[in-house]
Amino acid sequence: MRVLIGSESFSPNISGVAVTTFNLAAYLARRGHEVTLMVPSPRFGNFTEVFPEGFHVLRVASVWHPFRKGFRVTVYPLNLARRVVRQWRPDIVHLQDPTSIGSALLKATQEAGLPVVISHHFTLEYVLAYLWFLRPFHKSLRRRLTTAMVRFYNQCRHVICPSETVRQSLLQAGVAVPVTAISNGVDLDRFFAYEPPLAARLAFHLPAKPLILYVGRMDPDKSLDTLFKAMPLILARHDVHFALCGTGNLREKFERLVKKDGLAAHVSFLGPFVNQSDQLPRLYQLATCFVIPSGIESQSIVTLEAMASGLPIVAARAGALPELVTDGDNGFLFTLGDPEDLAAKVDALLADEKKRRKMGRRSLEKVVTHKLEASMARIETIYQQVVSNG
Known part of the structure; x- marks a missing residue:
């Protein structure tokens, strides 16, 4: 299976999303899948690299995150996402977040008629913590962000989250596609x-x-x-x-x-x-x-x-x-x-x-x-179900 993974956080960034994305790519490569990641570049320029674990990484031109020190983010690389999807033709696309790379890949895969799953790793309180200067508007922002998130997720085939607590919150927010709680796992x-x-x-x-x-x-x-x-x-x-x-x-x-x-x-x-x-x-x-x-x-x-x-x-x-x-x-x-x-x-x-x-x-x-291999195997099973359902 050809798996394209999009994430706005990856090594050398230090975050739970970066760790989970690496673990998933390494597991899939060991299992014999062809894996390519789209992640931010450490500079304003694109380049590719091959990790020793056997997966390819496309680094996408990025800029410094305006609110998060040491992090870089991309600026909606839609044309690049379209080109990657068209030329590489993955069987499934797995987004790790609904931000810039994720949004571009969702649009590109919809145009190509390919299945998309997404992992939900964050809470809205995490996002709002970086927008402290908008504190008087947090209540309104939370509603707007929730609406946008639910709309995004409902365009995917499946949502994966790391805990039952989060699963229940997504269902209550209005996510209508299947939502499965799978632990991030640990080695x-x-x-x-x-x-x-x-x-x-x-x-x-x-x-x-x-x-x-x-x-x-x-x-x-x-x-x-x-x-x-x-x-x-x-x-x-x-x-x-x-x-x-x-x-x-x-x-x-x-x-x-x-x-x-x-x-x-x-x-x-x-x-x-x-x-x-x-x-x-x-x-x-x-x-x-x-x-x-x-x-x-x-x-x-x-x-x-x-x-x-x-x-x-x-x-x-x-x-x-x-x-x-x-x-x-x-x-x-x-x-x-x-x-x-x-x-x-x-x-x-x-x-x-x-x-x-x-x-x-x-x-x-x-x-x-919470064994890592078991968690990754459950995600692999979801891929197979989504692809087989067309």
């Missing part, structure tokens, strides 16, 4: 690995203390200010260290904040190079617990990775996170935006090693149902 073999902690601590220059870990973007939608406000409350009771791995619009602000508050000795900011390398599993293995304060997760790949590493999770009771974290079972849920509640839940973990270990084991047991 269990990669994160089950174990090594003695000393070497990893030396590699990351981390002290021999309990480690509270966050991995992900440092952008407005991630509610990281809740974690930073909780830090002094946690440090008042426990001698711990915080490691934050990632980058984003707010990273420099948070670095200045910890210096201003006298917390610099207790916080390490680890660069995006860790996310993009084999170092990441080592970092998870060092952690005592994983914290995710975001309220907009449609699933959360990093939470799956932390679970696969045997960690107890402290997560916001919001979005789809309660599908991964059962309060009191494999971690704790705290009230979104409440630093006191977050600190109390971390304190409960740090104060009880037996409970912490039990919750870590439960994370391992729960994450087995």
Whole structure:
């Protein structure tokens, strides 16, 4: 089968969509499918490359994202999309988002009479977080964006989303085509690995203390200010260290904040190079617990990775996170935006090693149902059904 995948986020961008898109392309190539991706170029120019995993990537001329630091976006490359569809003639097109490349490919495939499926990875709160300057108009914008999204999705044959929470929200919004919840999945073999902690601590220059870990973007939608406000409350009771791995619009602000508050000795900011390398599993293995304060997760790949590493999770009771974290079972849920509640839940973990270990084991047991290969196989089955139905 020839599969054309369109995504506005792909390596070297760091995001859940980029990770999922790479995993899908690599899986399909291993299965013998011909796979081509259309993704933004790192410059204002088109070029192609072949990844070692066996799929082709067409990099589309792009410009800097006006609101998201370090990201580049394309400008509705319709003529290029038409040419790719006409010359390559895919059996199916899989869009990863309804933005520029996705919109161009949808139009081109409709003209060619080819089937399209789309994955839904985001919440509208994620979009609105970058439009903070339009806050007085958010209610109206949310309605308009929802209408546009539903109209777009109903032109596709099938919608894939990562959680039942998101599936229900799409159906309630008015999506009329089939919607299937399929976990983003996680490579269990990669994160089950174990090594003695000393070497990893030396590699990351981390002290021999309990480690509270966050991995992900440092952008407005991630509610990281809740974690930073909780830090002094946690440090008042426990001698711990915080490691934050990632980058984003707010990273420099948070670095200045910890210096201003006298917390610099207790916080390490680890660069995006860790996310993009084999170092990441080592970092998870060092952690005592994983914290995710975001309220907009449609699933959360990093939470799956932390679970696969045997960690107890402290997560916001919001979005789809309660599908991964059962309060009191494999971690704790705290009230979104409440630093006191977050600190109390971390304190409960740090104060009880037996409970912490039990919750870590439960994370391992729960994450087995999110095996990456199984998720990718379900998507492949949807392709076959859509293509066979014409």
